[in-house]
Amino acid sequence: NAGVMQNPRHLVRRRGQEARLRCSPMKGHSHVYWYRQLPEEGLKFMVYLQKENIIDESGMPKERFSAEFPKEGPSILRIQQVVRGDSAAYFCASSPPPGHTLYNEQFFGPGTRLTVL
């Protein structure tokens, strides 16, 4: 059973370009979370999604950032017109659906390290 997969692992973009980060949850998991981690800091919650539905996006910046989790395929975190301050590690986590014995637990992927030049 493969863990949470994220790609790319490293992404370099110039200011003004778009960044698309992908996350494939663990098999059987229905919930996906995105976090941002700046160097030497903790994880900051961004957004929580189920398939085709955003549950909580209270941690997402109001502009340039969007997330989706389509019925088929991975979850996508999209950052438009990137700026240097967007440089960070972006982690995705997934969890089983409610009712599962491990429904609270989040399993993290290896992260995507975004560098904006």
Place this chain on the structure above:
Amino acid sequence: GENVEQHPSTLSVQEGDSAVIKCTYSDSASNYFPWYKQELGKGPQLIIDIRSNVGEKKDQRIAVTLNKTAKHFSLHITETQPEDSAVYFCAASIGTGGFKTIFGAGTRLFVKA
């Protein structure tokens, strides 16, 4: 909203000694408290968790305690080894159908051989 504070930010111990990391949370509705270990260049890995109906949980050299009244929870690592060196994060969440998890700022643990 929920706030989680974690102390200390850095902890250095001698191999074989114990390490204790403490966290406090603000939202009394929080009922799930996981601890994660993050090694350099990797994603966080769940090492132990505790739910609000339990006061203490132990798994080999790792134990976690929860004081709901004081809204404190702690991680205890005994007989530390150099491979325990990493950043440890505490977190709190409310399991009411949405599991937004708030993380502490992390503790960088150094275990000196």
